[in-house]
Amino acid sequence: MNYIFIFLIIISFLCAIFNHRLDIAIDEMLKASQKAVEIAFGLIGIMGFWLGIVKIAEKSGLMDIISKFIQKPLLLIFPDIKDNKEAQSNIALNISANALGLSNAATPFGIKAMEDLQSQNENKKVATNSMCTFLAINTAGFQIVPAVVLAILSANNMDNPTQIILPTLIVTSLAFVSALFFAKILERFYK
Amino acid sequence: MINFLNTLSIWILPLIIVFILVFALYKKTPAYEVFVEGANEGFKIAVKIIPYLIAIMVCTALFRASGAIEIIENFLKPVLDYFKIPIETTIIMLTRSLSGSATLGVLADIINQTGVNSYATKLAAVITGSSETTFYVASVYFGAVGIKKFRHALLAGILADIVGLIAAVWICSIFFL
Known part of the structure; x- marks a missing residue:
């Protein structure tokens, strides 16, 4: 996982420089970090609901x-x-x-x-x-x-x-x- | 067939929930208290996966925005032509494992470009429907329990994705060409 992480980021920067779209790439990168938090927060409700139901099935x-x-x-x-x-x-x-x-x-x-x-x-x-x-x-x-x-x-x-x-x-x-x-x-x- | 399946998928969730609750009533389980206890875990898990999601999503977003996919696309063109794979579908093959929302966006784009009844649309639909966003699933599931060494899990997932892509091209050429 460590290598994939490093490799993907470095390759992406190199490709972005080659394609002259470094500015777009950096913008997308920062947006993605924000999106990650939004997705996780979006999961809270549905996770809470289903884990609640599953807990009932487990205890019963x-x-x-x-x-x-x-x-x-x-x-x-x-x-x-x-x-x-x-x-x-x-x-x-x-x-x-x-x-x-x-x-x-x-x-x-x-x-x-x-x-x-x-x-x-x-x-x-x-x-x-x-x-x-x-x-x-x-x-x-x-x-x-x-x-x-x-x-x-x-x-x-x-x-x-x-x-x-x-x-x-x-x-x-x-x-x-x-x-x-x-x-x-x-x-x-x-x- | 599709009507039956649609009805089934609407009914299945309420049926499961009612069944679990009736069983709890029969066993005299304090359903409300236990539900709240379980729901409390949901919040903790969602917060716990945030750092893992950030790492994965930044990587994949950067990779897509860098134009690396277009470079790979040009490189692969002769191979694609040989196997009669429409050039429009290469992007979806490359994004399928990286991002779920991007994949649906690409599918919509392919429908726009080539028409909804084209071979490219059918192939893209089969690819989208037959696989999951490998990197997202890995970060959510392993992130939730704090696993840092994935061992062979990701490699097995990606190899299966590749088998899925080859199968999609092969099966679609039998069904739709």
């Missing part, structure tokens, strides 16, 4: 019931969360919410799942194998219905926007499987 014992159902397939992907019931159900909720295109609900579940994974992590600054796998499948963005894209296409009066659903589903499934595959292969090389 509903989470334990959910995690019992999905334990077997989940443990194949995340072998080290056998005794971590909260992580199991939050990962399941995150993946189902993403699959349904409810990314607003998926993010709080995902963050909660990360916290549950972090609770059994020995070195709190370094990601565990399960954390990396979970992040990789989330960045693959598996969803059954690409709701936002469909909305944009219909708003522009496309003929039959549903034609993109099947190809999108095939592509996103391939990306999901390869994220899983790469995470499992690469974890052997990054200690």
